[in-house]
Amino acid sequence: MRWVHAIVLVTALVSTGLSAAxxxxxxxxxNEIPSAGYVDMPLVVTLNDGSWLCVMTTGPGEEGNTGQHIVxxxxxxxGETWSDLVAIEPAIKEPGHESxxxxxxxxxHQGNSEFGRTYVFYVHNGERVTEVPDREDSLRYRxxxxxxYLYRxxxxxxxxxxxxxxxxxxxxxxxxxxxxxxxxxxxxxxxEPIAIEDRVLIAFTKIRRHLVGSTEGWVLESxxxxxxxxxxxxxWRLLSxxxxGNSKTWRxxxxxxxxxxxxxxxxxTKLSQPGRLMMMNRTDKGVISVCWSSDGGETWTEPEAATYADGSVIRNPRANTKVWTIEPGKYLLWFHxxxxxxxxxxxxxxxxxxxEHDGEILWSQPEILLYxxxxxxxxxxxxxxxxxxxYFITETQKSVARVHELDRSLIEGMFMQFDNALNTPTDSIEKPGSVSLHEEEGLTIxxxxxAGAREADSIIAECASQFGARWSIKWHGIDRIEIELRENHEVVSWLSDPIPIESDLPLHIVMTIDGGPRLLxxxxxxxxxxxxxxxxYGWARIPDSFDQISLSPSSRDEVVVFGRPLTTSEALELYKASRP
Structure with missing residues (x-):
């Protein structure tokens, strides 16, 4: 057989018994975190007694409005319930008092032994600037x-x-x-500041062109x-x-x-090796910038695009990217x-x-964390x-801040991508049925x-039904895979990234439709x-008009159908199991 060609015809849908929790x-x-309207950067520290203290920027209306302050x-x-807000800096509804x-x-080990001491660092409009010169647009008053830079x-x-x-x-x-x-x-x-032996370091960004243009990174040390x-x-000193340190040339x-x-x-981020640090930040080039220091932040390598363990570039828009230390040598990266x-x-x-590996960090293939x-x-x-x-995570969409408990297995599954042991999913379906995207269900094929079985426009696998959407996986030319969903007269088509033409290597494809975020x-x-x-994008959104997606067991060993969306880590397990 030169290619896998599985055709599944479903004439009557039978419930698979799947139900998405x-x-x-x-x-x-x-769980919602209280705010005063607009809310940004809900950051948390754990106090000595185990309670959480969350600080954030908030205020009436939208970001940058008069009255913006910190609480x-x-x-x-x-995180199930929260105390009333305490103003760290008051909300003064006059221009020029923003915090x-x-x-x-x-x-x-400082302050009250029950709680310890919490410092907060923030930007305060101490110059009482009320407008920006030479701006005539809506940002003139941002x-x-x-x-x-103040702290309390x-x-x-x-x-x-x-x-x-x-x-x-x-x-x-x-x-x-x-x-x-x-x-x-x-x-x-x-x-969030970090401690390195007896030092405290805080990274921040200087701005040359209002509002956030022509920026560069700096580190303060106490x-x-x-x-x-x-x-x-x-x-305090500004690391060099x-x-x-000449103000006219200091970059x-x-x-x-x-x-x-x-x-x-x-x-x-502090790494395990003494003096070894990593700096990450967002760019407007669709990638994450990363650089390294081996002397505690005094000098840094040239910033370059961050990459996964396989060497491919990690992609991210002009949005916050964050790294947390899970335990020494293990880290978690947030991005988009x-x-x-x-x-x-x-x-x-x-x-x-x-x-961590040889003074740098190897990054796994990613998972959807929140949507x-x-x-x-x-x-x-x-x-x-x-x-x-x-694992708990906070987030904001600028109008509501929340805290969520994450599924531990998703986090630990990503770390298992670096292990050689196999934990291949085995819960493939045994009878025909369908899944409902509206019920946050999904499927994986x-x-x-x-090797050598590429034939332009040939079908790899498909499922047809008189109920619900049908799907197909086929070649688009000989270097891309095309996914097609078809329901009534509506069609969703999506192409893979180009696939290197290597005739001596087999190809393993995992297509997932995830009904929660509605992504393919x-x-x-x-x-x-x-x-x-x-x-x-390398992934596609499924229109709301699609609900029921047909699925049925495959008659071919080379095609396996799952009545749920597998994680990226599970897809990698299937790939590892497919290799000789």
Missing amino acids: QDWRNIYHG STRSTDR SWVVPFHVE VDKIGW FSDDAGTTWSEPTRIVIPLTWADMNNTFSGEAQMFWGVD SNLLTETDPSKHK NGQT GLRSETNFAGTQAEHDI NHGGIDFNNRNPGWASAGV DNDPKARISYPDLIVEDRR SASVS TLVINGKLHDGAGQRQ
Whole structure:
């Protein structure tokens, strides 16, 4: 047999008995975190007593409106309920008093022994700037990324907060050449500070062109915050990036060669090797920037595109990307898995598991972590809490913030991609039926194609039915796979990324239709297709008009039908099992 050709004709649908439990990935199933309207960056630290303290930016109306300020709230039941909001900085509904982009840092051995001490760092419009010169558009009054870097602390679980202390940030080239010609600084940060031995590091982004254009990364260091409890005695310096510190020439972390444009929202991760750090940040080139330091952040490598373990580029739009340390040597990456270049298309949120190897991180093939029923929703600025092998994540779409418990098996499955042991799914269907996308169900088809069996436009597998949508998997030419869904007169067609023509290698295809986020994905020879740098997406959305999808057991060993959407990790298990 030169190719797999499985034709399944279903004349009467029989229920498969499949029922999708409540899909925990749907953000509407999370627990809401209180806010004052607009809400951003709900970041959490765990206090000494095990409770959670969440801080965030909030305010009336939309992002950047007058009255934007920072707040805290506490949960003692892992995010199921939250205390009333406490204003860290008050909401002053007059232009020029904005406080924003708060990030927390917990020190367990300071402050009250029951709670420890929590510091918060944020941007405050201390210059009382009310409008931006030389702007005539609607952004003229966006002044929430202008001013001073302040911090406060709480020793009573966020009930009260200290008076603010200012970190004076030295002027650099970005400031001297910014929209205000150095008279005011523009910057913001999303990085939660990290401790490295006796030092504390905070990454942030300086802005040269208002609102967030021509940006570059910087790192602040305190040499004594962990040992000194009086903020007036804290010592801060701006790490040099290997330069002299001349304000006219001192440049931040940025690559003109690989990215130019916008490089923002810098995020530091500590690796296991002493002094070894990783910095990741978003760009406007459809990829994530990464660079490395071996001397504790004093100098960095040239930023370049982050890649998966197989060497392919990790794709992400102009949206927040975040890395968390699960345990020493294990990490989790948040991103959006497509090559957009603007602020849109942040749904769904994806994750990749990372393992440390030779001073760098190898990233797994990704999984869908969270989604919204509205494709236009912008899920972003998450934080992760890990407790007793339970995983919780916060997120916001700018109007509602929530916390969700993740399925541990999904996270651990991504780490298992690096193992040699097989855990192949065996729950293929045994009788004909259908699945309902409206009920968040789905299906997966796994097919193996023998070496040299490429024949242009030939069918690999298909399922026809008088009820529900029919589907087919076929060759499009000899270097791409085409998926077609057809119901009545409506057709959805999607092509794979180009497949290298290697006649001596077999091909393994896993096509999944996931009714929760309503996505069609393809994993071919162990690689989740993502557009391969040639188009924005490697996955497709299924229109709401499609509901019932036909399926039936295959009569061929080379084609296996599952009455549920497999995870990417399970698809990789099938691929590993197919190899000789």
